[in-house]
Amino acid sequence: VVSSPAMNSKRYLVTTVLADRVGIIRDVSGALFALGANLTDVRQAVIGGMFVLNAIAEFEAPRDAGEIRAKVSEALAGASPAAGISVLPCGPAVAQSGARTVDGDRYVASFSGPDRPGRIHAIAEIFARHGANVEDWRHDLSDPARTLTIGVVTLAAGSDPLALQDELRDAFAPLGLATSLLHENIFRATNEVGPIVQLFGGRSNGVSRNA
Amino acid sequence: MLETTDLSATLRMIGEENLDVRTVTLGVNLNGCAREDVSRMVQAVYDRLCHAAERVVPVADAIGARYGVRIVNKRLAVSPASILLEGHAGDRAAAVALCQAMDRACDTVGIDLLGGFSALVHKGMTPGERTLVDSLPEAISTTRHVCSSINIGTTRAGINAGAVAMVAKQILAVAEATREERGFGAAKIVVFANQPEDNPFMAGAKLGAGEPDRVVNIGVSGPGVVKRALDRLFAIRSDRTLDEIAEEVKHTAYRVTRVGELIGHEIAGELGVPFGILDLALAPTPRVGDSVGEIYQAMGIEKLGAPGTTAAVMLLNDAVKKGGAFASSAVGGLSGAFIPVMEDHVIGEACTAGHAHARKARGDDRGLLRGPRHVPGAGRHLLRGHRRHHPRRGRHRRDEPEDNQRPRDSRPRREGGRSRELRRALRRRHRDEPRLPRGRRRLRAPRRPHPRAHPQPVELAHPAKAACRCPHTPE
Numbered sequence: 258v259v260s261s262p263a264m265n266s267k268r269y270l271v272t273t274v275l276a277d278r279v280g281i282i283r284d285v286s287g288a289l290f291a292l293g294a295n296l297t298d299v300r301q302a303v304i305g306g307m308f309v310l311n312a313i314a315e316f317e318a319p320r321d322a323g324e325i326r327a328k329v330s331e332a333l334a335g336a337s338p339a340a341g342i343s344v345l346p347c348g349p350a351v352a353q354s355g356a357r358t359v360d361g362d363r364y365v366a367s368f369s370g371p372d373r374p375g376r377i378h379a380i381a382e383i384f385a386r387h388g389a390n391v392e393d394w395r396h397d398l399s400d401p402a403r404t405l406t407i408g409v410v411t412l413a414a415g416s417d418p419l420a421l422q423d424e425l426r427d428a429f430a431p432l433g434l435a436t437s438l439l440h441e442n443i444f445r446a447t448n449e450v451g452p453i454v455q456l457f458g459g460r461s462n463g464v465s466r467n468a
Numbered sequence: 469m470l471e472t473t474d475l476s477a478t479l480r481m482i483g484e485e486n487l488d489v490r491t492v493t494l495g496v497n498l499n500g501c502a503r504e505d506v507s508r509m510v511q512a513v514y515d516r517l518c519h520a521a522e523r524v525v526p527v528a529d530a531i532g533a534r535y536g537v538r539i540v541n542k543r544l545a546v547s548p549a550s551i552l553l554e555g556h557a558g559d560r561a562a563a564v565a566l567c568q569a570m571d572r573a574c575d576t577v578g579i580d581l582l583g584g585f586s587a588l589v590h591k592g593m594t595p596g597e598r599t600l601v602d603s604l605p606e607a608i609s610t611t612r613h614v615c616s617s618i619n620i621g622t623t624r625a626g627i628n629a630g631a632v633a634m635v636a637k638q639i640l641a642v643a644e645a646t647r648e649e650r651g652f653g654a655a656k657i658v659v660f661a662n663q664p665e666d667n668p669f670m671a672g673a674k675l676g677a678g679e680p681d682r683v684v685n686i687g688v689s690g691p692g693v694v695k696r697a698l699d700r701l702f703a704i705r706s707d708r709t710l711d712e713i714a715e716e717v718k719h720t721a722y723r724v725t726r727v728g729e730l731i732g733h734e735i736a737g738e739l740g741v742p743f744g745i746l747d748l749a750l751a752p753t754p755r756v757g758d759s760v761g762e763i764y765q766a767m768g769i770e771k772l773g774a775p776g777t778t779a780a781v782m783l784l785n786d787a788v789k790k791g792g793a794f795a796s797s798a799v800g801g802l803s804g805a806f807i808p809v810m811e812d813h814v815i816g817e818a819c820t821a822g823h824a825h826a827r828k829a830r831g832d833d834r835g836l837l838r839g840p841r842h843v844p845g846a847g848r849h850l851l852r853g854h855r856r857h858h859p860r861r862g863r864h865r866r867d868e869p870e871d872n873q874r875p876r877d878s879r880p881r882r883e884g885g886r887s888r889e890l891r892r893a894l895r896r897r898h899r900d901e902p903r904l905p906r907g908r909r910r911l912r913a914p915r916r917p918h919p920r921a922h923p924q925p926v927e928l929a930h931p932a933k934a935a936c937r938c939p940h941t942p943e
Binding site: 365367369395397405407418419422435437438439440442443444445446447448452453454456457 | 470472474475476477478479481482483533534535536537723726727729730733737797
């Protein structure tokens, strides 16, 4: 059980990590409901057979983090005694749904080629140097000869995507990795159904045909 | 958030399957440049083009890089130049100077090709249009970027046969004037029936009547994408139905079209001009992996020209148009599938091997918006716009089957299975009765094969040996 700062808050991020099985969300949500929590955001992923659950729990009155952790731990104790549980208070700023760390356009970076240790670190290093915030990360090892790494990053307004594109290519081409950095809209355009202008926030280019 | 499979599909389409935006074509209205003085008119045209198109190339390059999609050509389509020549009738030098000014403007702003040195003569010819047509040999042979198009017919008006004769002579003259370039000048001229107003592809691009002052039109291609999609479909399971094939083509056409739509809106927004239309044309190049013929092979037509080829062509064209129509707010131009012999290695090989020939290509063309092109020695009836005349209604047939009179007589046509009226006329003729009026005489004429209706496959140039530089299909 991971310890968390002992403080009172109305809003907590509850993270649970344990071997995947049926009924985990039932157990965790049941424990939080028993404490009077309202779950405002829930995300889950299964990585290497391990179930990772992140949930934002909001309470009407401030609650102690230790109490929450104990209740969740108790709910999981029967079936998953080795569960890792973290309960962290989160302030309203980061709790707002949709809030982004960096304002700017989203890009999808892809890296395809033979896998090797240190690859993700090297990619992340370049992203960080360009102020690119990684919002999503996929690493597909199903084909060892052609491992696919996809990162969804946000580039701050004013930063140069072409410079980042060039640096990624220069860094990874010698390692046999094919890289690309493409604006998110090209992926949304080809995979989502809806007017293209939605990708520009619902605005057309605003130019009248009746000049 | 998008799924990994969706991301991978788009990456594959862009990176491996030759998806590109074939052309970004900026339409520019030049009608305001008309001047009484030729030199002032020419300068006005040059200034207008340079000003209107100065940002086209850098903007297209930047947006192409942002989305990772190659924009192959940046082009201009201007309003028909014959309008500017109306005040200079008979002044062939003025037409040549105008064409050269357009060419200089293309050099200045880095544009690949300019279309619109055009005339619309389907119902008749004005003095300015005649001047333009007369100037073609010199104008086209002394410029590099300018393309010309002449509309000689429409469905409503029919074909202006006089204009056909005149333009045909001029095309020969242009070819002669560019003899050192193997007659390449003639490839920069296209003769249309029913020329679209918003076609972004060369050599037939122009800013037609009813278009805005400036407008961005986009042409996308991607036969490789469709072919690979069908390959994947058949790799999963080989016994696919025609419906499943059509669905896959539609879905792929949707994705390809959306790329063009996105790029078009972005470029139009950056340039501050309205977005016009998107033309989805499966246009092949002689490269392997970029062939429309390979799509038909992927559908199961082992040798092009074999039974089922026409059905495959119809299916592909129908599915492409349906998928494209759903993806774009304004599909226009000439959207469809090209079946050019000299630009597609599979079709070229089929012709060389004798599996397909020009008449077959014409038959395949019946369901297309675009016809067979660049067929050396192909003979008559190559244009889609050439309609067979309806003998009884006194006008041209439109998309009617050629045997539409068959129900009146169950006999095959070769055995006289024509209309009752015609059979009676033939009977009267045999009895030495008075002949039919002059207008009907030709109906009795026996069907003689045209001396060039059956081109010998050996005459066809193999695309690998003679890569076509013709601008009809942008590379």
